[in-house]
Amino acid sequence: MIELAPHNKLGLALASPLIAGSGAVGYADAWPPGVTPDLFGAIITPPITWRPRRGLAAARLAEAPGGFVLTTGDHNPGYRRVLQDHDGAWRRLGVPVIVALAASTPEDWGRLAASLDEESGAAGLELQLPQIAHRNDAAAWIGAARRSSTLPLLVKLPTSRAVALASTCASAGADALVIGTAPMAAGLTPDGGLVEGPVAGPVAFPFTLYALRAVGALNLGVPLVAAGGITRPEDARACFAAGAVAVQVRSLAWLDPGAVRQLTREWDADERGTTRRVGLSALNSGR
């Protein structure tokens, strides 16, 4: 088992280092063919907000070399409806469900954390920091969630500011750091429109790995989770070697569900080798 929140009294133990990243399987209600809950150590929901959000009108997606730009405008039915529709299933899923809180409304994280703590079967929260978060703001938002909830808090950092924010987030109450949200980009749609949002897909991976290594070098003593552009077994291995204890996949589940199962098979083989132990031992030694 992998413990994602070793300093939290509730803890967050994962049976697998593979996490379904935010929205990879919707609210655990959108399963690609062949992808099942048992493949994952945890599942993260799409980012939710206090009130329903209609999100952006089309177009939300633009292709880019090696990936894509996707922005939904945090389209979600609001936390009450999400719990009404999905909480029962989460409790029966057999895999921890982590609820993501949207970067667009961090001022609501305190009351959302309190409500989810009381009303839901969530095993933890992923706080998705805005791309331009200032350290003081980040500390205040995370602090509000920390004071409102005992649930394990994963804080997802923008890769472009991960090093600048990591220490502040750990001090403010993050149980684990997720590295991270890829840099903003603009993609062209076939009809000449523009979509602006974080770049996704394999093109995001170099940003993830760079930020992960830099945050790992800070020796903060909190578990690190890699997210962004992980599509191949060697990507995951590089993340473990850089100090991650778990990795998230999202677009891989959307575009090549069979590869998710392949990823877990490769890890099973690695379990008999040394690859994952490199990452885990690096964390344990505080590197």
Add this chain to the structure above:
Amino acid sequence: MLQTTATLIARATLGPAQEIVLHAPELARALAPGQAVLVKCGWGLDPYLRRTFYPVAIDDETWTVRVPPGGDWGHAWLRAAPVGTQIDCLGPVGVGYLVPPGVRNVLCVGVGEEAWSLLPVVALAEARGLSVALAMEARTARELIPPARLPAAVEYHAITADGGSTAGQWADLLAGLLGWADAAVTAAPLAFYSQLAAAVRGVRYDISRGFAQALYPATFLCGTGACQSCVADVAGGRRRVCLRGPVFDLADVVT
């Protein structure tokens, strides 16, 4: 939805596009007219996104897609793939056309390249013994569906701009056929659906729900609803086309 490997078994150039026949029995049996297939167009990670196709023929073990001309590098890869190429596919995606019970006369209305995706529902309706008419509008005669692609009993009306046809003739044709039809299915660029709705209102006084089904020509990323990329303002809200469509009631698309 299935993820399966299809084998490219035949290709032919027809009009401005290239038609590719893919052999994947399990997926062929699962496909219904109007549903989409997401095709991986490349060996590696680039292009990363799958390409969306609405099959133009569905048989027991095969299905056929039309690859349009143009600079898209995924389509270019597919156009160049030799017979025998193994191609990863996800599908079927979404809700397809339904032939409502109790109808006798089915009108199919297609415009441009989108019209080709009506062929499977034309075949289905004709196989059920219904009277089927297809009305198609295209810019040039080269873009029209050849009559040989249609079952012999299908009544075919084609109008092209380069053939000297006018918008008025197209409207008159639709008005006549809409008066005859018990049900209509359509595949066209979105802008056409308002025009069709006006024609339906002109003949039937209202777009009663259940009369006409329209294909919303979306492209998809995941096909499961997870990514939320394929939204459209239809059916009284902002909906994911892969879950609620891509075939909608015409009344939901134009209101």
